[in-house]
Amino acid sequence: MSQSTKNRAHLGANAARYAALIVGAAVMMTPFLYMLSTSFKAQQYVLTTPPQFIPNPVTASNYSAAWQYNHFGRYFANSILVAVVSTALSLAISSMMAYGFARFRFAGRELMFRILLLGLMIPAMMLVVPQFVLAKYLGLLDSYGGLIVFYVGSSLALNTFLLRGFFESIPTELEQAMEVDGARAFTRYWRLILPLSKPALATATIFTFLAAWDEYVWALTIINSPEKRTLPLAIQLFHGENQTLWGLVFAASAIAVVPVLVVFLVFQRYFVQGLTAGALKG
Amino acid sequence: MPMTTTVVRARDARGRRVGVGPAPHAGPTRARRRTLTPYLFIGPGFALFLLLIAYPMARAFQMSFYDWAIVKGAASKFTGVDNYVKAYDDPIFWRALVNSGVYMAFTVPAQVVLGLGVAMLLKAKAPGRALFRVLFYLPVVTSWVVVSLLFQYLFADSGLVNYGLHNVLHIASHDTSWLSSRWTALIAIGALGTWKGIGWSMMIFLAALQAVPRELEESAAMDGANAWRRFRAVTLPAIWPAMIFVTVMLVIGGFNVFISVLLMTNGGPADQTQVLLTYMYQQAFKYLDFGYGSAIAIVLTVLVFVLSAAQMRIMRRSNDDGALS
Numbered sequence: 001m002s003q004s005t006k007n008r009a010h011l012g013a014n015a016a017r018y019a020a021l022i023v024g025a026a027v028m029m030t031p032f033l034y035m036l037s038t039s040f041k042a043q044q045y046v047l048t049t050p051p052q053f054i055p056n057p058v059t060a061s062n063y064s065a066a067w068q069y070n071h072f073g074r075y076f077a078n079s080i081l082v083a084v085v086s087t088a089l090s091l092a093i094s095s096m097m098a099y100g101f102a103r104f105r106f107a108g109r110e111l112m113f114r115i116l117l118l119g120l121m122i123p124a125m126m127l128v129v130p131q132f133v134l135a136k137y138l139g140l141l142d143s144y145g146g147l148i149v150f151y152v153g154s155s156l157a158l159n160t161f162l163l164r165g166f167f168e169s170i171p172t173e174l175e176q177a178m179e180v181d182g183a184r185a186f187t188r189y190w191r192l193i194l195p196l197s198k199p200a201l202a203t204a205t206i207f208t209f210l211a212a213w214d215e216y217v218w219a220l221t222i223i224n225s226p227e228k229r230t231l232p233l234a235i236q237l238f239h240g241e242n243q244t245l246w247g248l249v250f251a252a253s254a255i256a257v258v259p260v261l262v263v264f265l266v267f268q269r270y271f272v273q274g275l276t277a278g279a280l281k282g
Numbered sequence: 283m284p285m286t287t288t289v290v291r292a293r294d295a296r297g298r299r300v301g302v303g304p305a306p307h308a309g310p311t312r313a314r315r316r317t318l319t320p321y322l323f324i325g326p327g328f329a330l331f332l333l334l335i336a337y338p339m340a341r342a343f344q345m346s347f348y349d350w351a352i353v354k355g356a357a358s359k360f361t362g363v364d365n366y367v368k369a370y371d372d373p374i375f376w377r378a379l380v381n382s383g384v385y386m387a388f389t390v391p392a393q394v395v396l397g398l399g400v401a402m403l404l405k406a407k408a409p410g411r412a413l414f415r416v417l418f419y420l421p422v423v424t425s426w427v428v429v430s431l432l433f434q435y436l437f438a439d440s441g442l443v444n445y446g447l448h449n450v451l452h453i454a455s456h457d458t459s460w461l462s463s464r465w466t467a468l469i470a471i472g473a474l475g476t477w478k479g480i481g482w483s484m485m486i487f488l489a490a491l492q493a494v495p496r497e498l499e500e501s502a503a504m505d506g507a508n509a510w511r512r513f514r515a516v517t518l519p520a521i522w523p524a525m526i527f528v529t530v531m532l533v534i535g536g537f538n539v540f541i542s543v544l545l546m547t548n549g550g551p552a553d554q555t556q557v558l559l560t561y562m563y564q565q566a567f568k569y570l571d572f573g574y575g576s577a578i579a580i581v582l583t584v585l586v587f588v589l590s591a592a593q594m595r596i597m598r599r600s601n602d603d604g605a606l607s
């Protein structure tokens with residue numbers, strides 16, 4: 001094979017690869033783009049044949065309507081409160097556990113670790129019924145506390161695993177030096193390990209926040225009072241009332257994505273590092 | 283979800299590692315404090331985990347043997363395996379089981395094949411790679427509530443899917459009422475599951491593909507092996523552990539399908555599209571039969587455990603038997 005035919009074959013393969021990728025990405029993105037488009041349509045245009053890909057006329061009324069409708073701002077604030085508090089608590093508690101597992105050897109270590117592992121394998125849905133009974137017993141039904149406590153609980157195992165793996169990759173020499181200088185365990189954890197672990201902490205933050213922000217089933221199960229609803233419940237209710245106002249539903253969904261984007265943008269620098277660090281170890 | 287991988291696999295690869303051992307200079311006081319310190323770090327979190335996750339696990343098992351009374355003060359009655367017998371005699375339970383299985387059988391191969399395909403396309407460093415990775419991954423991080431409503435809209439009677447199949451491609455002669463009968467509804471729900479999951483398996487496969495030794499691929503190419511042979515002989519064996527992991531996780535995920543069904547059909551019409559978890563949820567929180575709901579949850583958990591174990595055995599063996607040959 002001559003050099004030029006080889007190059008041409010290479011170019012051809014590359015072109016085919018990009019063509020396949022572009023078609024695939026287009027298929028993946030169409031639902032999102034169409035959803036965004038619908039959020040700018042008036043109700044009479046949401047289900048026309050042929051469908052409108054570019055809204056005509058364009059209207060932002062769904063966004064203002066969604067925001068004013070039925071205490072949407074309140075639900076938004078509820079979701080922020082629950083997600084932020086859950087994430088902060090979960091990160092604090094699980095980073096301490098991770099440090100304990102990463103740096104100490106003690107009786108029961110293996111057993112405790114196995115029990116945590118079990119928590120990763122059990123499907124969350126299996127626990128809904130007994131958790132409901134427990135929440136009722138603890139007086140946590142229909143409260144923000146009930147949401148936060150169980151969101152923290154269900155994120156502990158995963159975050160502990162993630163952080164422990166990262167902590168172990170930090171050389172022990174630094175800590176031993178601090179130890180010689182008389183630093184206690186908590187100081188080493190707080191002053192050395194946490195600052196060095198920003199990528200892993202950012203990754204855990206993103207996923208914990210995302211999980212709490214999007215959580216639907218538990219909120220559906222324990223929240224009764226309308227004023228305590230979180231966003232996923234509110235969005236689902238927009239949909240549930242007699243005739244579906246699709247523009248409104250998707251405008252509300254688009255608003256709900258904004259905090260997620262903010263969290264991603266703030267933490268993404270570390271996040272990508274954290275993901276690749278984790279991936280390379282496997 | 284995606285983090286499960288990296289974490290679990292990182293641990294497997296690294297094995298058990300112990301950090302700072304007792305320093306040689308440590309005196310008796312320090313040693314005693316050291317034995318207490320780890321419990322102070324782990325204690326609060328572990329206690330919370332036991333209360334909120336481990337205890338409910340045991341409780342679910344227990345509840346499945348009772349006719350559970352939700353009212354305060356009322357005594358629950360121990361009924362042995364009655365709840366399980368009830369499931370065995372319940373045609374809707376079996377239909378839900380079959381539907382969960384069908385969903386799994388539809389979405390797992392689709393996600394594995396498409397996820398691996400995209401990962402192969404994105405394996406080499408090339409312009410735009412990061413962008414494509416984000417685009418394919420976006421559905422993974424989007425809320426189940428939003429995408430379930432979105433797909434309900436796309437599969438509506440005069441929605442985008444019918445428009446495409448009927449008016450553009452002319453494959454269908456009329457609009458299909460997707461969500462109002464069993465199998466078409468499962469197709470719509472399965473399409474959602476596949477679309478949402480491709481990015482996840484793609485990410486795992488991408489990480490695994492980085493570890494395939496390039497020299498092996500190159501020498502196979504020199505020997506004149508075509509792309510498919512190279513894939514079968516070199517790439518596939520090298521990423522086989524990731525393949526096992528992905529399929530096991532997807533099978534578990536497939537049987538745990540819930541929110542999409544709950545929001546798109548709510549198990550209807552007439553329980554035709556019930557899956558195990560929607561049926562469980564309905565029994566528990568609509569009919570307040572906590573015992574029966576727990577029994578269904580236990581059946582699901584056991585089923586998933588057995589399937590995962592069997593799958594890991596079979597897939598490990600098939601690799602030893604010579605995917606390399």
